[in-house]
Amino acid sequence: MNEELENFVVIWIWTVAAMYYCYSAVAEIPKGLWRLLALLPIFFFLTVLPLKLSSVHLGGPTTFFLTWLCNFKLLLFAFGRGPLAQSWNLIQFTYIASFPIKPRSPDRAPPPSRDALMVPKNVLFVIKVVLLGLIFKAYEYRHFMHPNLLLAFYCIHLYIELEIVLAISAASARPLLGFELEPQFNEPYLSTSLQDFWGRRWNLMVTSILRPTVYYPVQSLFAPVIGHKLAPLPAVVATFAVSGLMHELIYYYFARVRPTWEVTWFFVLHGVCVAAEMAAKRSLRGRWRLQPAVSRPFTLTFVAVTGAWLLFAQVRRNGVDEKTILEIFGLLGCVKERASAICWRSA
Numbered sequence: 001m002n003e004e005l006e007n008f009v010v011i012w013i014w015t016v017a018a019m020y021y022c023y024s025a026v027a028e029i030p031k032g033l034w035r036l037l038a039l040l041p042i043f044f045f046l047t048v049l050p051l052k053l054s055s056v057h058l059g060g061p062t063t064f065f066l067t068w069l070c071n072f073k074l075l076l077f078a079f080g081r082g083p084l085a086q087s088w089n090l091i092q093f094t095y096i097a098s099f100p101i102k103p104r105s106p107d108r109a110p111p112p113s114r115d116a117l118m119v120p121k122n123v124l125f126v127i128k129v130v131l132l133g134l135i136f137k138a139y140e141y142r143h144f145m146h147p148n149l150l151l152a153f154y155c156i157h158l159y160i161e162l163e164i165v166l167a168i169s170a171a172s173a174r175p176l177l178g179f180e181l182e183p184q185f186n187e188p189y190l191s192t193s194l195q196d197f198w199g200r201r202w203n204l205m206v207t208s209i210l211r212p213t214v215y216y217p218v219q220s221l222f223a224p225v226i227g228h229k230l231a232p233l234p235a236v237v238a239t240f241a242v243s244g245l246m247h248e249l250i251y252y253y254f255a256r257v258r259p260t261w262e263v264t265w266f267f268v269l270h271g272v273c274v275a276a277e278m279a280a281k282r283s284l285r286g287r288w289r290l291q292p293a294v295s296r297p298f299t300l301t302f303v304a305v306t307g308a309w310l311l312f313a314q315v316r317r318n319g320v321d322e323k324t325i326l327e328i329f330g331l332l333g334c335v336k337e338r339a340s341a342i343c344w345r346s347a
Contacts, residue, residue, distance in 0.1 A: 004053060004054065004055050004058060005058075007052045007053055008053060008058045008062070010052075011049050011050065011052060011053065011062060011066075012062075012098075014045075014049060015046070015049070015066060015070075015098055016094055016098075018042050018045055018046065019090075019093060019094040019097050019098060020090065020094075021042070022039070022042060022074065022077070022084075022093070022097070023090050023093045023094070024090075025038070026038045026039055026042075026077075031078065031079055031080035032078070032079060032080075035077075035078045035079075036075075036078040036079070039074050039075075039077075039078050042074060043071050043074065043075075046066040046067055046070055046071055047067050047071065049062075049066060049067075050062045050063040050066060050067055050253055051253065053253075055327055056254060056320065056323060056324045056327055057324070057327055057328075057331070059253055059254070060250065060253075060254065061165050061169075063249075063250050063253045064100070064250060065098060065099060065100060065169075066098065067246075067249065067250075067253075068206075068246045068249075068250070069100055069205065069206075069209055070097050070098055072209045072210075072213050073096070073097050073209065074097065075213060076209075076212055076213060077097075081212060082209075082212060083096050083102055083103060084096060084097055086103075091176060091177075092177055095173045095176065095177055096177075099169045099170075099172075099173055100166050100169055100170075100184060100205040101169065101170050101173050101177075101181050101182075101184075101205070102181060102182040102205060102208050103177070103179050103180075103181060103182070104179070104180040104181055104182050124187075125167070128160045128163065128164070129160075129164065131156065131160065132156075132157065132160045132161065132164070135153050135156060135157050135160075136328055136332065138153060139153070139325050139328070139329075142325065148308075151304075151308045151312055152304070154312055154315075154321065155304050155307060155308075159188065159189075162203065163184070163185045166184040166185070166203075166205065167184065170184060182204065182205075182208065183204060184203070184204055184205055185201065185202065185203065185204065186200060186201040186204065187201060188201040188202040189296075189300060190296065191296065191299045191300065192290075192292050192295040192296055192299060193277060193295060193299055194270060194273055194274045194277055194299060194302070194303075195274050195277050195278060195281075196299070197299055197303060198240075198270065198274060199274075206243065210239050210242065210243060211239075213242075214235075214238055214239045214242045215235045215236070215238075215239045216235075218234060218235040218238040218239070219231045219232055219235035222234050222235065229282070232275075232278065233275040233278065233279060234275075236271055236274050236275045236278065237268070237271040237272055237275050238271075239271065240267040240268060240270055240271025240272075240274070241264070241267065241268050241271060243267045244263060244264035244265070244266065244267030244268055244271075245264055247263045247264070247266075247267065248261065248263045248264045251263050251314060251315075251320075254315075254318075254320045255314070255315075255318040255320050257318055260314055262310045262311070262313055262314050263310065263311060263314060265310055266306060266307065266309075266310035266311050269306060269310070270303075270306070273302075
């Protein structure tokens with residue numbers, strides 16, 4: 001574990017050095033092909049760095065932050081686009097590039113959340129943390145659980161832990177950056193459709209980076225061929241396919257086994273379904289709509305069932321779920337041990 005922590009610290013030191021190179025040297029190169037060529041070593045560097053980590057809870061977020069989000073932000077930066085194209089100081093540039101955050105425009109108010117729960121966000125966050133703690137406790141009895149119940153716990157665990165990790169990264173960045181940030185999640189359990197789930201509620205940092213890097217270019221490519229009305233459909237499928245490939249890469253960092261492409265097919269399936277949903281909405285033009293009491297459970301059930309079928313199958317087959325749980329138990333045991341030692345000294 002000590003070696004893992006040392007590797008984690010070293011990786012982030014090298015990341016800061018790489019961002020300094022991008023800020024001080026690459027930014028001076030005219031945007032376009034030459035800036036892109038100057039960034040190629042950084043793309044490779046940020047892709048291989050997380051391979052030094054083997055734990056899920058350190059390796060997972062690091063891979064997500066650097067290999068996916070940071071590389072995609074730098075790709076936009078190469079052409080003078082994206083969040084890094086604005087005038088930032090070195091600290092701001094490094095944080096925005098390396099963390100799953102997006103500055104909110106000063107003239108843009110946060111959009112009102114449709115059908116939001118009438119519960120303060122801080123209270124809701126505490127409820128989620130308590131729920132996650134209860135799931136951790138329930139994992140002690142996982143060998144006696146029905147597999148479907150365990151999969152349900154995995155789904156809730158994934159959502160809450162991911163939201164907490166992203167919230168911590170935003171909370172650490174906000175006081176140093178001095179400006180407001182875009183929300184990272186928007187209560188995905190309130191989704192009334194797949195388009196609502198993926199486009200407006202789930203992991204909005206990924207959504208915000210995939211739109212300019214994949215969706216808009218593919219839409220522009222297809223618009224002259226099939227027209228502006230139909231161009232969003234292949235753009236959506238392409239966006240989900242790229243997301244699937246990046247998730248497949250993250251899964252490889254977890255398991256270090258040959259990909260089975262189940263994760264990619266999960267996102268391709270959802271991309272096709274979202275495209276079909278968009279086409280159906282356009283053809284119906286609001287004449288018929290499911291009530292939220294029906295559409296919400298239907299949407300969440302579809303996500304959960306397809307996730308259990310394609311997302312978690314590889315995780316369970318390769319023992320990543322058990323590895324994750326053992327890491328949690330190890331961390332909680334370490335915290336209890338340290339807390340007991342502090343209490344013993346104070347007594």
